Structure formats: C-alpha cells, structure tokens
Amino acid sequence: xxxxxxxxxxxxxxxxxxxxxxxxxxxxxxxxxxxxxxxxxxxxxxxxxxxxxxxxxxxxxxxxxxxxxxxxxxxxxxxxxxxxxxxxxxxxxxxxxxxxxxxxxxxxxxxxxxxxxxxxxxxxxxxxxxx
Amino acid sequence: xxxxxxxxxxxxxxxxxxxxxxxxxxxxxxxxxxxxxxxxxxxxxxxxxxxxxxxxxxxxxxxxxxxxxxxxxxxxxxxxxxxxxxxxxxxxxxxxxxxxxxxxxxxxxxxxxxxxxxxxxxxxxxxxxxxxxxxxxxxxxxxxxxxxxxxxxxxxxxxxxxxxxxxxxxxxxxxxxxxxxxxxxxxxxxxxxxxxxxxxxxxxxxxxxxxxxxxxxxxxxxxxxxxxxxxxxxxxxxxxxxxxxxxxxxxxxxxxxxxxxxxxxxxxxxxxxxxxxxxx
Numbered sequence: 161x162x163x164x165x166x167x168x169x170x171x172x173x174x175x176x177x178x179x180x181x182x183x184x185x186x187x188x189x190x191x192x193x194x195x196x197x198x199x200x201x202x203x204x205x206x207x208x209x210x211x212x213x214x215x216x217x218x219x220x221x222x223x224x225x226x227x228x229x230x231x232x233x234x235x236x237x238x239x240x241x242x243x244x245x246x247x248x249x250x251x252x253x254x255x256x257x258x259x260x261x262x263x264x265x266x267x268x269x270x271x272x273x274x275x276x277x278x279x280x281x282x283x284x285x286x287x288x289x290x291x
Numbered sequence: 292x293x294x295x296x297x298x299x300x301x302x303x304x305x306x307x308x309x310x311x312x313x314x315x316x317x318x319x320x321x322x323x324x325x326x327x328x329x330x331x332x333x334x335x336x337x338x339x340x341x342x343x344x345x346x347x348x349x350x351x352x353x354x355x356x357x358x359x360x361x362x363x364x365x366x367x368x369x370x371x372x373x374x375x376x377x378x379x380x381x382x383x384x385x386x387x388x389x390x391x392x393x394x395x396x397x398x399x400x401x402x403x404x405x406x407x408x409x410x411x412x413x414x415x416x417x418x419x420x421x422x423x424x425x426x427x428x429x430x431x432x433x434x435x436x437x438x439x440x441x442x443x444x445x446x447x448x449x450x451x452x453x454x455x456x457x458x459x460x461x462x463x464x465x466x467x468x469x470x471x472x473x474x475x476x477x478x479x480x481x482x483x484x485x486x487x488x489x490x491x492x493x494x495x496x497x498x499x500x501x502x503x504x505x506x507x508x509x510x511x512x513x514x515x516x517x518x519x520x521x522x523x524x525x526x527x528x529x530x531x532x533x534x535x536x537x538x539x540x541x542x543x544x545x546x547x548x549x550x551x552x553x554x555x556x557x558x559x560x561x562x563x564x565x566x567x568x569x570x571x
C-alpha cells in the first residue's frame with residue numbers, strides 16, 4: 161500500500177520525504193561538498209565540470225547553474241543542503257527563499273517586515289489566492 | 292543528584308547569529324529581537340546552570356544524507372563550530388559532558404528511545420545561535436553543553452508525542468545521575484516559517500500564540516498534534532517546533548512562566564522564546 165502523503169495538498173510546498181530524498185540524493189550531496197573551502201574554489205573555477213563529477217540529472221545540473229532554487233527543490237533538493245550553494249555565492253536564506261516566490265529581494269524583505277505571508281488562502285491548493 | 296532546573300526554548304535563526312557576529316544588534320531591524328533576551332541574559336547569569344542539554348536540529352552539517360539519525364546525542368568532550376559554507380561562526384568551542392551524556396544515553400535507550408551515540412561531530416547555527424543569544428560573546432561558554440540533534444530535515448521527524456515522552460525519559464535519566472548538577476533542557480527552532488517554494492515567507496501568528504499557550508498549559512494534548520498541522524499551519528520548517536516538546540516533557544505538568552518573547556520577523560521567521568521553571 162502506498163504511503164499516505166497528507167501534505168501533498170499544501171500549496172507552494174515540497175516536503176522532503178523519502179521519495180524526494182532518493183531523487184535528490186546526489187544533488188544534495190554535491191551541495192554538501194561545498195562546505196569545504198577547497199571544493200568551493202574548484203566549483204567556482206568551473207561549475208559545469210564540478211557538477212559533472214556527480215551522478216546528477218541534467219535537469220538538476222541546469223537548475224544549479226541557473227541558481228533556480230524552485231527547480232532544485234522540485235528535483236529533490238532540500239533547502240538546508242542548497243544553503244551550502246547560496247552561502248558560497250555569499251547569499252542569505254532570505255535571498256534564496258525570496259527567489260522562490262517570484263518576488264524581488266526587496267519586495268520579499270518588505271513582506272516579512274509587514275508580518276510575512278498570511279496563512280489565509282495558503283492552507284490548501286486551489287484556495288482563492290494562493291500566493 | 293543532578294536536577295532539571297529549568298526549560299528554555301528559542302528560535303535559532305542563522306541571520307540572528309550573523310547579526311551578533313557582525314555587530315548589528317543595535318540596528319533598528321534587530322533591536323526588538325535582541326531586547327527580548329535582555330532579561331534572559333540576567334536570568335541565566337544568576338541561574339548558573341552546570342550543564343545545558345540542548346535539543347536542536349543539524350541543518351545538513353554534521354549529518355548529510357548518508358545517514359539520518361532521528362535522535363543523536365553528543366557524547367564528546369569537545370564540539371567545534373562548523374563551517375556551513377561561509378566559514379565557522381567566531382564562537383568558542385563547546386565543552387561537552389561525556390559522563391552525563393553517556394549516562395543519559397544508556398538510561399534513555401533502556402527506556403526504549405533508540406538514540407544514536409555520536410562521539411565526534413561539529414555543530415552548526417542550530418546550536419550556537421541559542422548560546423549566543425543567552426550568553427553573548429564570551430571567550431568560553433560558561434557551562435558544559437550536551438548537544439542533542441533531532442532530525443527535522445528529512446520527513447518525517449519524530450512525532451510530537453514521541454518528543455514529549457522522550458523529555459520525560461530524559462528527566463528520569465538526569466535525576467538518576469549521582470553528581471549534584473543543575474541541568475537545563477533547551478528546545479530550539481521554530482516558530483512559524485517556510486524557507487522553500489512559492490509559499491516561502493509564511494508566518495502564522497495565531498498558530499504561534501496558540502502553540503505557546505498550549506505548550507505552557509496543556510503540553511500532553513499539544514503533543515498529539517499531527518505533523519500535517521505543523522506543515523500546513525506553521526510552514527514546512529515550522530515543524531522544528533516538535534523539539535520544544537522534548538524540553539516540555541522534562542518539566543512538571545504545572546510550570547511557572549519566567550519569561551516570554553515573540554517577534555516577527557527575524558529574517559524569514561517568527562522568533563519565539565520561553566523560560567519555564569517547575570513550580571516550587
């Protein structure tokens with residue numbers, strides 16, 4: 161019997177469960193390797209060559225090169241592993257999180273100052289104004 | 292005998308650590324965040340715990356995807372702050388308490404909580420930010436610290452009730468340790484926040500207020516809350532709040548609220564902080 165995924169109807173959210181972990185294993189381990197300064201240097205020198213050392217899908221590699229965090233998440237990335245990537249770019253969690261919402265960094269920061277994204281309309285997929 | 296003398300919860304937002312490290316705590320954005328810890332710093336200077344049992348989650352630092360322990364207890368003599376991608380935080384190394392940690396591991400495992408024993412690991416912002424919030428920037432941390440890492444990164448984390456009951460077993464273990472030690476239990480992470488996807492930036496003040504209230508007054512019932520409620524209402528990363536229930540399980544049913552602080556935003560997150568003591 162398939163596992164129940166009660167969280168699959170939460171809008172704009174990918175839960176990093178066992179299936180996503182399997183999908184994203186090499187992507188996440190690759191990001192993890194950027195915790196070492198020597199690997200950050202090698203990655204910066206030739207990103208594509210560095211990514212080719214890992215058993216990642218082409219989609220994952222392209223998402224990394226484009227710094228498209230939503231695509232990384234959809235293809236099995238987890239934000240705490242991806243944080244090694246944006247940290248080595250000198251970017252913050254707020255930058256990375258904001259980039260996934262379609263807002264500019266300034267708009268996102270202002271939304272947070274105004275109290276954050278409201279839960280109203282954001283509990284279930286298909287509610288009036290997800291976003 | 293060792294005693295559990297207080298429970299404390301706090302968020303462990305990395306940007307808060309960066310604000311401390313970069314000397315930004317006096318900036319308008321950060322002032323209200325840190326003002327809520329003024330009392331706590333005085334309180335802990337007077338409480339002088341011997342040991343802090345600090346529940347936090349490793350954020351893909353000591354544990355990558357090769358192995359994912361649900362509960363991991365740090366039994367080493369020393370723990371170094373990790374390089375999380377921007378260099379290690381400029382904070383002191385932690386001195387552990389290997390004897391008490393090993394005693395707890397043995398006792399708690401025999402109470403059916405299968406801990407992973409870790410004798411070597413680096414610790415990340417999840418553990419060092421709470422210490423900085425309470426102790427500032429000392430040359431050495433003023434007490435020993437037992438790191439206790441809880442998996443909340445790979446779904447599913449342990450359930451709320453599992454965490455709450457673990458807190459009870461933890462208390463029994465501590466109170467059966469012969470040396471006279473004052474031990475505090477800290478639960479960190481939360482409150483509502485989501486760091487990924489189009490719903491990133493989610494904050495739910497009503498959920499947070501209700502969680503704080505129930506954690507104080509009715510924790511056994513709160514512990515029954517299913518994971519989906521955390522995810523849906525408090526955001527995908529809000530699920531870190533299960534760790535607060537470990538702290539709460541280690542205290543009596545009735546507690547005094549010594550201090551409470553809540554502020555939105557700290558970067559992406561609703562910051563919450565509580566100090567609880569058993570009623571005397």
